[in-house]
Amino acid sequence: MTRKLDEVDKAIVERLAPDARISNREIAESLGVSEGTVRARIKRMEEEKQVRITAVTNIDRFENHALAYIWIEVERSDQARQVASKLSEVEELGFVGVMLGRSDILAITMVRNAEHLAQFVHARITSIDGVRRTESTLGVNFIKHDYRMARIVS
CATH class of the missing domain: 3.30.70.920 (Lrp/AsnC effector binding domain/regulation of amino acid metabolism (RAM) domain)
Structure with missing residues (x-):
């Protein structure tokens, strides 16, 4: 079952958007959550096909x-x-x-x-x-x- 993105999910995506190479640690620090929380949420969003982290051609x-x-x-x-x-x-x-x-x-x-x-x-x-x-x-x-x-x- 795919769940809706909450505010933390949206904030993670917003941090990844300019540079998907940002570390989970940096995202976690900026949001005030644990690195494990960021890692787990990114994994879930990828598995549920809500996000895809990829290289984009300029x-x-x-x-x-x-x-x-x-x-x-x-x-x-x-x-x-x-x-x-x-x-x-x-x-x-x-x-x-x-x-x-x-x-x-x-x-x-x-x-x-x-x-x-x-x-x-x-x-x-x-x-x-x-x-x-x-x-x-x-x-x-x-x-x-x-x-x-x-x-x-x-």
């Missing part, structure tokens, strides 16, 4: 690559989750989400250029049953990219 360091946003419309709105599930199996996609608004699904990946994006969309996206239409955009200049964008907001 997209600013990729030369000759662009972040591609692929907006996808499905034939019928009740197909959105099914199509999104199939898209989630596409290894090159780093994000797939069912959206509200103009498009049903947003998928994000890295590509070399516009031609590479077009080839990818035609070969891997539009061939999925239920995809009616796609629209793609390339990110060219990132003013802010917070690698912790999935952090918990209060």
